Amino acid sequence: MLSQKLDRLQKLFAEMNQALIAYSGGIDSTLVAKIAHDVLGDRALAVTAESPSLLPEDLEDARIQAAEIGIRHEVVRTHELENPNYASNPVNRCYFCKSELHDTLKPLALKWGYPYVVDGVNADDLSDYRPGIQAAKERGVRSPLAEVGVTKLEVRELAKQLGLPWWDKPAQPCLSSRFPYGEEITIHKLQRVGRAERYLRTLGLKNLRVRSEADTARIELPPEQIKEFVLTTDLPTLVNEFQSYGFVYVTLDLEGYRSGKLNQVLQLTH
CATH class of the missing domain: 3.30.70 (Alpha-Beta Plaits)
Structure with a gap:
């Protein structure tokens, strides 16, 4: 079953031909980056958003992991705190965070020739209150793990199977x-x-x-x-x-x- 999901993920990236990964360094987006790189090589690019809501250590972890995977990696600045809709911390705060993220990534993807932006949302995320997912969908972002039905537990199993040493890394939301x-x-x-x-x-x-x-x-x-x-x-x-x-x-x-x-x-x- 898990091998079938991995096959589907690999085919999904092969069909994309080129993809930019919204890559936080968490295990979900790291798995996506690994599979994308395995299939696409230099036609996959991981991009991490640097902002005050990301620990400097987490950014460094993202750099190290990307280097070990071998995927090309860029860091861009986002400015969600400048948006009062975000800074006031409403219940849909994540909507404005992901809006800022993907309003930054999408023009870069188009500029650099990547027709697809993908993220690390998994199937379990769809059952929680995640207004950021809506913001990503509105901007055409794809979520390969969710599309294939990969759960959080399966993310870790796949990461371990593919030899990622961070397969058991604790979740670290912003x-x-x-x-x-x-x-x-x-x-x-x-x-x-x-x-x-x-x-x-x-x-x-x-x-x-x-x-x-x-x-x-x-x-x-x-x-x-x-x-x-x-x-x-x-x-x-x-x-x-x-x-x-x-x-x-x-x-x-x-x-x-x-x-x-x-x-x-x-x-x-x-």
């Missing part, structure tokens, strides 16, 4: 997803969240989020890691570190990490 809807997003807030998450990773933690609400940082960890974290972490040092980034209060979410948690307010209001 930093703007750390803020409750309606709270304004600023460069300072993005930077302090990013620094806080980087600090937690130096402690050996992988799957985590630091949610930011006003002056409070709320740490989310997998539920099974919470007890050990409390018992083994130097909490006063951690608090001091977070406060040096600009947070006043540091809390731990007792429910634990769950992807898309901030979207639960949307369910409660409907």
